[in-house]
Structure formats: structure tokens, C-alpha cells
Amino acid sequence: MLTLKALADRFGLDFRGDADTPITGIGTLADAVPGQLAFLANSKYTGQLAGTRASVVILGAADADACPCACLISxxxxxxxxxxxxxxxxxxxLPDGIHPTAVIAASATLAAGVRIGPYAVVGERSVIGAGAQLHAHAHVGNDCVVGEDCVLMPKTTLVKRVRLGNRVRIHSGAVLGADGFGIAFHQGGWIKIAQLGGVRVGDDCEIGANTTIDRGAIEDTVLENDVRLDNQIQIGHNVRIGAHTAIAGCVAVAGSTRIGKYCLIGGAAGIVGHIEIADKVTVGAMSLVTHSLTEAGEYASGTPIQPKNEWRKNAARFKQLDAMARTLNTLKKNGD
Amino acid sequence: MLTLKALADRFGLDFRGDADTPITGIGTLADAVPGQLAFLANSKYTGQLAGTRASVVILGAADADACPCACLISxxxxxxxxxxxxxxxxxxxLPDGIHPTAVIAASATLAAGVRIGPYAVVGERSVIGAGAQLHAHAHVGNDCVVGEDCVLMPKTTLVKRVRLGNRVRIHSGAVLGADGFGIAFHQGGWIKIAQLGGVRVGDDCEIGANTTIDRGAIEDTVLENDVRLDNQIQIGHNVRIGAHTAIAGCVAVAGSTRIGKYCLIGGAAGIVGHIEIADKVTVGAMSLVTHSLTEAGEYASGTPIQPKNEWRKNAARFKQLDAMARTLNTLKKNGD
Amino acid sequence: MLTLKALADRFGLDFRGDADTPITGIGTLADAVPGQLAFLANSKYTGQLAGTRASVVILGAADADACPCACLISxxxxxxxxxxxxxxxxxxxLPDGIHPTAVIAASATLAAGVRIGPYAVVGERSVIGAGAQLHAHAHVGNDCVVGEDCVLMPKTTLVKRVRLGNRVRIHSGAVLGADGFGIAFHQGGWIKIAQLGGVRVGDDCEIGANTTIDRGAIEDTVLENDVRLDNQIQIGHNVRIGAHTAIAGCVAVAGSTRIGKYCLIGGAAGIVGHIEIADKVTVGAMSLVTHSLTEAGEYASGTPIQPKNEWRKNAARFKQLDAMARTLNTLKKNGD
Known part of the structure; x- marks a missing residue:
């Protein structure tokens, strides 16, 4: 049983209240029940503190006096x-061991302590590191490396030539190492460009459900260490994403673009191909980045949400914007 | 064999024409062949009525006189x-019974009449209701509930702690119950926040192919009854969607947002996190909702599609819009 | 071992340098090592030519004199x-033959030379053409046709009534033939419209990872020959896409829309339902097409990316755009 003092000691926090207060679970300030621990980290929710039924709240020193129960001060x-x-x-x-239905190629290498679920597949020459978990229906194709303590959740797919660092966590439905989208137009139709590269993922990355990361055309598509990708993100071939960058759901990054370290990309944003984004760039939700961003900072595009009948009038005027600007310039000159 | 009169009786409709007209299938007004039933529900297609080769058309009373064949009046x-x-x-x-290759945990409970296809997996302590269908490669993780008469199409995944009501239909590639995207920045890198909640889905919901619905961080992500989700939608952790709301494909809803009842969200729209959308709100395709919408009604954002050389000029002027407004205000004052 | 002359002969190219130069692989101009072949097709990279360590470069005649090594002139x-x-x-x-774990319906027909991987499923009455490959966990539902030399990568799903031409290549996680999103509002809730059509895909199409193509409501959803779809694209029911059209990742196409031949649709663009797009239309990334486009040409919508504090001011003015236009018109009239 965890107690208030045990948590305080473990994480180096001060506390107020009965050191032996038992903590049985976690709840929100608004809905926690006695025995649970809640937290206050956003001043928007300060008003919920007085009424909480939590037994312990984690909060900043400034909020400690207002806390109606025991607290951990952080x-x-x-x-x-x-x-x-x-x-x-x-x-x-995932239970220990290798499920009898797993299909493991003879040339694959499995380290000690690997756990593999039902109907998982490991291809030729692939290497699975110590402590890795391949859940049900996980597919590791040929020539892949899964580092130590990686977790491949149910139905993840590494198509081929995908190398994961250690402690990488991949969620269900994610596909790494599919062919990049490479085609050339020739004599009235498309020729496919074979995708000869792979995917390299650094340590401590997390990759969300149904996210796709394509293999490189010649060289590899690369995620550096500690990159965090949410669900349904598309990473084109030969993209490189810098360490500690976090990308929200449904973002699309086109091929050969380089994103810096410590970037934050908002949900459903788009980033065109063959550009470079500096370190510490933040991109707003649903913004489209159409050229390189060479300076750290926040960027956005788009127009505000409005009632549709108002929006329609403004949107129609957008088509006249250049003409409006010219008229305005003329009027201004005439007025000078 | 269905006949005109049989359909009229079954659905309480009036009809004109030979009561015994056999109906062997369904077609469009334009392409139906004799024996087929077509329908006219959109005045855009009224011009196709005279030329239809359908044997029966469902239509409104106002169109009955113009119908060249038998009709059902609705x-x-x-x-x-x-x-x-x-x-x-x-x-x-899906054939009756449980395919011999299905892997069912010893602690799982299956009601009578459950049908399970090849290579499906049911985890520990999960409960499958009467009449439910788990198609090939369906994955029901630990601590899930699948209600009566639910249908999990091939390759659906319930990761864990997902509870479905009755008659829920989930399409291939959908992932419910993956970890929400919860990370905290600490000492130059990211710490993962364990996602301790689940997903609750009400009765009669439908969830499209490759749609993702994440588990809540502390409490559950919730879909109320009769929510209809198209394909490739992303629902973040702790979102709540009201009853009878329908969402078109590729919409992204960020975490902790609440969407009301009877809302209609257009395709590829985005909704940021931690906001509230009232009942009966309609959001236009590809619009971004950046703040709470407290009134029912239609909303939109974005700019119109244009030939690219015209668009480019207008888009460039968008960057001068604030300056234009200031100049305009000055000119107006000077003119007064 | 491939040599310079062998490649020149095979593809009808001129060459300069030692005819016997061995070529062991492919690299980029910047990173190729001796033995590798690189290419120069984009003048942006001309500066890299002088420093390349590649043994052979494919380039245009104008660049041949500047090439520091052997070259193929194209x-x-x-x-x-x-x-x-x-x-x-x-x-x-994929190894030859049919993996013993594959589940093939008794009524399915497999041509000679079909290769099927572990845990693949083939449904009732489905036909698999000569030379086709069904990789691990591929699912071919009932009443499907897979043409000759098709490749279904791991975890592709054809739900039902999907007919592929020859040489179609489908990537992991793609779902073809799921129910279209058809619902009708009735007495306060939604009624599902059964989706009675199928999906037809022409010869030489490629379909990206986690892309979804829904079955038609009555008639089929159709891709003509040589359509190229990138990852995470959503194609609604009854859409028709013309031959040789290429669509970049994350595009959403709503139901019943017809896209012409030789179109190029940019990444994350949206196309509303029930419209027609002419042949040879190019749509910019993240643009929304809200009405039919009857003329070939390039189209776009959206606003430019900007530093957020500048963007915020301009975006706020967008809500005043109609009012600004009216003021401007008044000032102009007064000035005349």
C-alpha cells in the first residue's frame, strides 16, 4: 500500500498531512473519491480544489494553504x-514467454526475456532485444532490429529494414517501413521507384496508433531519440525528426523534410516536403508549413472559426483581397 | 421474393402499380435494371426519373405522377x-461458432451465440455478449466488454479497458483503447504519463475503418449512444461525444473536449482540446474549432478554392491584412 | 555484377567513363560511396555534383561535363x-507456396504460383490470380478478386466485394471495402443504410499504408488504371478516380465525387462529396475543394504560415473582411 510519506520520499517532495495516509488510486480533482490522489497543475482548475474528495492532492506551494486535505508539494x-x-x-x-502460435524465422535472433503474443511474426535476420514485448499480431518483417525493452502493441507492423532503439513503444495499427511514395511519370503513366532505404528510430520514442512512417528511397527515414508521435501521423520517406520533438495527432510530413529538436507540432498540421524546420519551432494546429522555418518560435496559418453565414461573407471577400489591397493603395496615394 | 405490396405493407407506405411487382435488388435511378428498386430523395436527380429502367421507385407524393413505373410513396x-x-x-x-484458431483467455466469458473468426484473440477477464461477432484477426484485449450483437469487423483492435454497449459496429483497422498522448517535459526530455482510464462506447454506435479512440488518462473517453463515426477519425483521451452526433471522415478531436448531442462535424475538421461544443452544432469540412461553441448553429473557417495564380496573390495579401485594416481605419477617419 | 555499359545498354542511355565500372548499389549525390550510382534530376542539387564520391551519376546532357566521375546521360x-x-x-x-497457417475457404480459387504468408485469410468465393502475393495477416474477405501479380503487404484487408485488377500493390494497414458512411436521420436517431456495392480497382494501382477505400452504397467505388494513392488517404463510397491520377498522403475524398484522369492532389487536401473534378487538375496541399472544378489547371486555398503573433492579428481581421470591403467600396465611391 502506498502512503503519503512513501510517495514524498520516493520523488523528493514535501508533504502536509498524515504521513500514513493510504493512496489507493488516482482521480481528477472533481471526481476523485477518498483514497485517491489528484493533482492541480493548471490554474483553470484551482476552483475545484476546495471541493475535492481526494485524500491527497499534488500541487504547487502557493496552493498548499487552500488544500482541504493532505498534499504533496512540488x-x-x-x-x-x-x-x-x-x-x-x-x-x-503480456505473459512471459513466446506464444506457441508465433511464427519466428529460423534466421531471427531473440534475446533472453523476450515476450511474444499469439500470431506474431518475426522475419528473416531480424533481431529482438532483451525484454522486448511483441504483442498479438505484431509483425516484424525481414532485416529489422527491435531494441531492448521495446513494446510493440497488438497489430503493429514493421514492414522491413526498420531498426528501433531501446525502450521504443509502438501502438496498435502503426506501420513502419512501408514503401515511400516514389513515382516518376513516363510515357503517359507512372513508374514506381523502388524504396531501397529503411527506417531508424532512436531510443525512447513513442509512436501512436495507426501512425505511418515510410522507408527511405535511398537513405533512411530517421527519428532521433525521444521523439513522441501521437496517432494517425504520416511521416514521408527520408524525413528526419530531431530529438525530443513531439507531434500531435493527424499531422502529415511530406518526404525529405528535416524537423529540428524540441519542436512541438500541433494536431493535423501539414509540413510540405524538402524543407527544414529549425530547433524549438512550435506549429499551430492545422497550420500548413510551406517553406523552411529558420528561426525558433511559434508559427501558424489559417482563419478563425465563425458562424457560417458570417464566415461565408468573409471567405467570399478573400477572393478579392488582392484587388482590395490595390484599391486601398490607390486611395492612400490619392489621400497623401 | 419481395413484392411491391410486401414492401408497402412492411414499411407502411402507399404504392401505385401492380401489387405483385417482384423486386430483386436495388439500383440507382440512372443505372437500375428491370427488377430493381430505385429511390428519388434529392431534387437534383428528378430529371433522371423519366428515363429510369427501375421496376419500382421510392419517392415523395409530389413526384408520383411523373414516375414511369410502379412506385412506393413515402x-x-x-x-x-x-x-x-x-x-x-x-x-x-461470419459462420456460426468459434473458429478453432481463436485464442480465448481462460478468464474470458463468452455468451451464447457468439461467433468468432480465425485468429481472433480475447484477453483476460473480457466479456463477449450474446450474438456478438468477432471477425478474423479481431483483438479484444484485457478487461473489455463487448455488448450484445456487436460486430467487430476483421482486424479491429480493443487494446484494453474498452467497454462497448449493445449493437456497436466497428470497422476494420479501428483501434480503441490505445494509450492517450500524455507526456510531461522534465529535465530536457519527455516523461510518459500512464493512461489509467478506459473507453466507454454507448449502444448503437458505429466506428469507421482505421479510426482511433484513445483511453482516458484518469477517467474514461466516452461515446454516448448512437454516435456515428466515419473512417480515419482520431478521438483523443478523455473526449466525450454526445448521443446521436455524427462525424465525417478524417476529423481530429484533441483531448478532454466535450462535443454535444446531435452535432454534425464535417470531414477533416479539427477540434482543439479542453473545449466544449454545444448540442446541435454543425461544423464545416476542414474547419478548425479553436474555442468553445456555446450556441447551436453552423460554423466554418477557411478560405475558398481558387486558381492557384489568383490564390497566391490573395494569400500574400493575407499577411498584410492587419496593416490594411489600420490604413482603412485611418482613411475612413480622415474622410469623416 | 552490373556495369556502366550494361545499364546504358539496358535503358538505351549514353555514357561516359569506363564501360566496365561496377555498380554495387544506389546512393545520394551527397552520401554515395565508391561503387554506388547517384542521380542528378533537380537543379537544386547541382552544387553537390562536384563533390560526389559516387562511381556513376545519372544526369542530363547539360551536366555531363561537370561530372567528376563516370556518368549515364538521360x-x-x-x-x-x-x-x-x-x-x-x-x-x-515472401517464400513460395502457401503457409500452413493460412485459412483458405473451400470455395476460394487460387491460381498457380500464388504465395500466401502466415495467418492470411481468404474468404468464400474469392479468386486469387496467378503470381499474386498475400503477405502475413492479409485478409481477403468474401466475393473478392485479386488479379495477377498483385501484392497485398502484411495486414492489408479487403473486407468484401473488392475486385483488384492486375499488378495492384496494397500496403500494410490499408482497408478496402469497408461499409461506406451511409446513415439517415429518423425519429431522433440514425438508421444505417446497408452498403450493397463493392470496390473496383484497375490495373497497376498502388494503395498506401492505412489508406481506406469504402464500398459503394449501391454501385461500386472505382479506381481506374494506374491510380497511385499514398498513405492514410480516405476515399468515400461511390467515388470514382480517373486513370493515372496520383494522390498524396492524408487526402480525404467524400462520397460520390468523381476525380478526372491525370490529376495530382496535394497532401492532406480535402474534396467534398458529389462534385466533379476535370482531368489534369492539380490541387495544392491542404486545400479544400468545395465545388466542381471544370477546367484543368492548378488550384489552392488556405493562408500562408507566419510567426504566430503576426498571424493572430491578421486572422482576427479576417472576421472583419466583409466589413472592410464595404468600407473600402464606400470610400472609393466617395473619392470618385
Missing amino acids: GNPYTSFAQITALFDDGDD | GNPYTSFAQITALFDDGDD | GNPYTSFAQITALFDDGDD
């Missing part, structure tokens, strides 16, 4: 909360 | 058509 | 490169 309550959630996780649920 | 021809299509559906094609 | 270096890549491809890696 310089960064959200980070402390993140660290504590791991203690309540029930893990990935 | 107050709502589209709804009547929808009801009749079900009679011509060939169903989901 | 009227279209990119096309020649595309053709040559195929010689270095390691293929699709």
Missing part, C-alpha cells in the same frame, strides 16, 4: 503527477 | 430507402 | 533513375 506538479501515474499502471499484460 | 423517401436496403444486405458473413 | 534522369532502382530492390520477401 515545484512542478504536472511532472510529479506524471511520475506517480507509472506506479498505478497495470502494465502491458 | 413522406421521407431517403429514410424508407435506408430501411429497405437492410433487406438486401448479405450480412457479415 | 533525357529524363529521374525516370532513368526510377527504372534503375528496380534492379536493386530486394523484392517482397
Whole structure:
């Protein structure tokens, strides 16, 4: 049983209240029940503190006096909360050993302690590192490397020539190493360009459900260490994503683009091919990046949401915008 | 063999023509062949009525006189058509019983009449309701509930802690219950926040191919009853979607947002996180909702499609729009 | 071992340098090592030619004099490169024969030379053509046709009534033939419209990873010959896509729309339902096509990416655009 003092000691936090307060789970400020731990990290929710039924709240020092129950005081309550959630996780649920239905190529190499679920497939010459988990229907094609302690959730697919670092976590339906979209127009139709590269993923990356990362055309598509991708993201061939960059759901990155380190890309944004984005760039949701961004900072495109009848009038005027600007310039000159 | 009169009786419709007209299938007004039933529900297609080769047309009373063949007269021809299509559906094609290759955990509970296809997996402590169908490669992880008469099409995945109501239909490649995208920045890198919640889906929901619905961080992600999701939609953790809301393909909904009942969200729209959308809101295709919408009604954002050389000039002026507005205000003041 | 002269002869190219120069692989101009072949097809990269370590470069006649090594001279270096890549491809890696775990319906028909991987499923009455490859976990539902030399990569799904021409290549996670999104509102809730059509795909099409193509409501959804779809594209029911059209990743096409031949649709673009797009239309990335486009040419919508604080000011003015236009018109009249 976790107690208030045990958590405080483990994460180096101060606390107020009964050191032996038992903590049985995690809840939100609004809906926690007695025994649960909640957190306050966003001032938007400060009003919920007084009424919480949680037994313990993680919060900043400034909020401690207002807390109606025991508390853990953190310089960064959200980070402390993140660290504590791991203690309540029930893990990935894959039994030890290799399920008898798994199909493992004779030339594959499995380290000690690998766990493999039903109907998983491991291809020729692939190497699975110690402690890795391949859940049900995971597919590791030929010439892949799965690093130590990687987790491939059910129905993940590494098509071929995909090399994962250590502790990479891939969610269901993600496809790494499919052919990049390479075609050349010739005599009235398309010729396919064979995709001869692979995919390299650094340590500690996470890749969301149904995200796709294509193999490179000649060289590899690369994710550096600690890249975090949400669901349904498309990464084209030969893209390179810098360390610690986080990308929200449904973003599309076209081929051969380089994204820097510590970037934050908002949901459903688009990034065209063959450009470079500097370190520490933040891109707004649904923005389209059409040229290289050489300076750190926040960027956005798009127009605001409006009631449709108002929007329609403004949108119609957008088509006249250049003409309006010319008229305005003329009027201004005439007025000078 | 279905006849004109049999359909009229079954759905409470009036008819004109030979009561015994046999109906062997469904076609479009333009391409139906004799024996088929067509429908006219959109005045855009009224011109096709005179030339149809269909044996029977479902239509409104106002169009009956112009119909060159037998007809079924409905107050709502589209709804009547929808009801009749079900009679011509060939169903989901899954044989009775449990395929010998299915892997069912010892602690799982299967009700009577469950049908399970090849290579499906059912995890620990999961419960499958009467009449449910799990097609080939369906994956039901641990601690899930699949309600009565649910249909999980081939390669659907319920990762864990996913509870479906009755008559829920999930299409191939959909992933419910993957980890929400929860990360906290700490000492130069990302810490994962364990996702401790689940997904709850109400009765009569439909979830499209390759759609993803993440597990909640603490509490559940929720779809109320009769929510209809098209393909490739992304629903972030802790989102709540109200009853009878329909969402078109490729929409992205970020975490913790609440969408009301009877909403209609257009294709490829985006909805940011932590906002609330009222009941009966309609959002246009590819619009981005960046703040709460507290009133029912239609909303949109974006700019019109144009020939690229015209668009380019207008788009360039968008970057000067604030300056233009200031100049205009000055000119207006000077003119007053 | 391939040599310079052998390649020149095979593809009808001129060459300069030692006819016996061995070619062991393909690299980029910047990173090729001795033994490798590189190509120069984009003047953006001309500066890399002088420093390349490649043994052979494919280039246009104008660049031949500047080449520091042997070269192949082509009227279209990119096309020649595309053709040559195929010689270095390691293929699709599926062993001959039918894996003992494949589940093949008794009523299915398999031609000679079909290769089927582990855990693949072939449904009732489906026909697999000569030389076709069904990789691991490929699912071919009932009443499907897979043409000659088709390749279904791991975890592709043909739900039902999907007919592929010859040489179609489908990537992992793609779902063809799921129910179209057809619902009718009736008495406060939704009725499902049974989707009675199928999907027809022409010869030489390629369909990207996690792309979805729904079955038609009554008639079929159709891709004509040589259509090329990238990843995560959504094609609604009853869409028709003309021959040789190429669509980049994450595009959404709503139901019943017809796209012409030789169109190029940019990444993450949207196309609404029930419209027609002429042949040879090019649509820009993330543009939304809201009405029929009857003339060939390039089209776009959207606003430019900007630093966020500048963008915010301009976006706010967008809501005043109609008012600005009216003011401007008044000022102009007064000035006349």
C-alpha cells in the first residue's frame, strides 16, 4: 500500500498531512473519491480544489494553504503527477514467454526475456532485444532490429529494414517501413521507384496508433531519440525528426523534410516536403508549413472559426483581397 | 421474393402499380435494371426519373405522377430507402461458432451465440455478449466488454479497458483503447504519463475503418449512444461525444473536449482540446474549432478554392491584412 | 555484377567513363560511396555534383561535363533513375507456396504460383490470380478478386466485394471495402443504410499504408488504371478516380465525387462529396475543394504560415473582411 510519506520520499517532495495516509488510486480533482490522489497543475482548475474528495492532492506551494486535505508539494506538479501515474499502471499484460502460435524465422535472433503474443511474426535476420514485448499480431518483417525493452502493441507492423532503439513503444495499427511514395511519370503513366532505404528510430520514442512512417528511397527515414508521435501521423520517406520533438495527432510530413529538436507540432498540421524546420519551432494546429522555418518560435496559418453565414461573407471577400489591397493603395496615394 | 405490396405493407407506405411487382435488388435511378428498386430523395436527380429502367421507385407524393413505373410513396423517401436496403444486405458473413484458431483467455466469458473468426484473440477477464461477432484477426484485449450483437469487423483492435454497449459496429483497422498522448517535459526530455482510464462506447454506435479512440488518462473517453463515426477519425483521451452526433471522415478531436448531442462535424475538421461544443452544432469540412461553441448553429473557417495564380496573390495579401485594416481605419477617419 | 555499359545498354542511355565500372548499389549525390550510382534530376542539387564520391551519376546532357566521375546521360534522369532502382530492390520477401497457417475457404480459387504468408485469410468465393502475393495477416474477405501479380503487404484487408485488377500493390494497414458512411436521420436517431456495392480497382494501382477505400452504397467505388494513392488517404463510397491520377498522403475524398484522369492532389487536401473534378487538375496541399472544378489547371486555398503573433492579428481581421470591403467600396465611391 502506498502512503503519503512513501510517495514524498520516493520523488523528493514535501508533504502536509498524515504521513500514513493510504493512496489507493488516482482521480481528477472533481471526481476523485477518498483514497485517491489528484493533482492541480493548471490554474483553470484551482476552483475545484476546495471541493475535492481526494485524500491527497499534488500541487504547487502557493496552493498548499487552500488544500482541504493532505498534499504533496512540488515545484512542478504536472511532472510529479506524471511520475506517480507509472506506479498505478497495470502494465502491458503480456505473459512471459513466446506464444506457441508465433511464427519466428529460423534466421531471427531473440534475446533472453523476450515476450511474444499469439500470431506474431518475426522475419528473416531480424533481431529482438532483451525484454522486448511483441504483442498479438505484431509483425516484424525481414532485416529489422527491435531494441531492448521495446513494446510493440497488438497489430503493429514493421514492414522491413526498420531498426528501433531501446525502450521504443509502438501502438496498435502503426506501420513502419512501408514503401515511400516514389513515382516518376513516363510515357503517359507512372513508374514506381523502388524504396531501397529503411527506417531508424532512436531510443525512447513513442509512436501512436495507426501512425505511418515510410522507408527511405535511398537513405533512411530517421527519428532521433525521444521523439513522441501521437496517432494517425504520416511521416514521408527520408524525413528526419530531431530529438525530443513531439507531434500531435493527424499531422502529415511530406518526404525529405528535416524537423529540428524540441519542436512541438500541433494536431493535423501539414509540413510540405524538402524543407527544414529549425530547433524549438512550435506549429499551430492545422497550420500548413510551406517553406523552411529558420528561426525558433511559434508559427501558424489559417482563419478563425465563425458562424457560417458570417464566415461565408468573409471567405467570399478573400477572393478579392488582392484587388482590395490595390484599391486601398490607390486611395492612400490619392489621400497623401 | 419481395413484392411491391410486401414492401408497402412492411414499411407502411402507399404504392401505385401492380401489387405483385417482384423486386430483386436495388439500383440507382440512372443505372437500375428491370427488377430493381430505385429511390428519388434529392431534387437534383428528378430529371433522371423519366428515363429510369427501375421496376419500382421510392419517392415523395409530389413526384408520383411523373414516375414511369410502379412506385412506393413515402413522406421521407431517403429514410424508407435506408430501411429497405437492410433487406438486401448479405450480412457479415461470419459462420456460426468459434473458429478453432481463436485464442480465448481462460478468464474470458463468452455468451451464447457468439461467433468468432480465425485468429481472433480475447484477453483476460473480457466479456463477449450474446450474438456478438468477432471477425478474423479481431483483438479484444484485457478487461473489455463487448455488448450484445456487436460486430467487430476483421482486424479491429480493443487494446484494453474498452467497454462497448449493445449493437456497436466497428470497422476494420479501428483501434480503441490505445494509450492517450500524455507526456510531461522534465529535465530536457519527455516523461510518459500512464493512461489509467478506459473507453466507454454507448449502444448503437458505429466506428469507421482505421479510426482511433484513445483511453482516458484518469477517467474514461466516452461515446454516448448512437454516435456515428466515419473512417480515419482520431478521438483523443478523455473526449466525450454526445448521443446521436455524427462525424465525417478524417476529423481530429484533441483531448478532454466535450462535443454535444446531435452535432454534425464535417470531414477533416479539427477540434482543439479542453473545449466544449454545444448540442446541435454543425461544423464545416476542414474547419478548425479553436474555442468553445456555446450556441447551436453552423460554423466554418477557411478560405475558398481558387486558381492557384489568383490564390497566391490573395494569400500574400493575407499577411498584410492587419496593416490594411489600420490604413482603412485611418482613411475612413480622415474622410469623416 | 552490373556495369556502366550494361545499364546504358539496358535503358538505351549514353555514357561516359569506363564501360566496365561496377555498380554495387544506389546512393545520394551527397552520401554515395565508391561503387554506388547517384542521380542528378533537380537543379537544386547541382552544387553537390562536384563533390560526389559516387562511381556513376545519372544526369542530363547539360551536366555531363561537370561530372567528376563516370556518368549515364538521360533525357529524363529521374525516370532513368526510377527504372534503375528496380534492379536493386530486394523484392517482397515472401517464400513460395502457401503457409500452413493460412485459412483458405473451400470455395476460394487460387491460381498457380500464388504465395500466401502466415495467418492470411481468404474468404468464400474469392479468386486469387496467378503470381499474386498475400503477405502475413492479409485478409481477403468474401466475393473478392485479386488479379495477377498483385501484392497485398502484411495486414492489408479487403473486407468484401473488392475486385483488384492486375499488378495492384496494397500496403500494410490499408482497408478496402469497408461499409461506406451511409446513415439517415429518423425519429431522433440514425438508421444505417446497408452498403450493397463493392470496390473496383484497375490495373497497376498502388494503395498506401492505412489508406481506406469504402464500398459503394449501391454501385461500386472505382479506381481506374494506374491510380497511385499514398498513405492514410480516405476515399468515400461511390467515388470514382480517373486513370493515372496520383494522390498524396492524408487526402480525404467524400462520397460520390468523381476525380478526372491525370490529376495530382496535394497532401492532406480535402474534396467534398458529389462534385466533379476535370482531368489534369492539380490541387495544392491542404486545400479544400468545395465545388466542381471544370477546367484543368492548378488550384489552392488556405493562408500562408507566419510567426504566430503576426498571424493572430491578421486572422482576427479576417472576421472583419466583409466589413472592410464595404468600407473600402464606400470610400472609393466617395473619392470618385
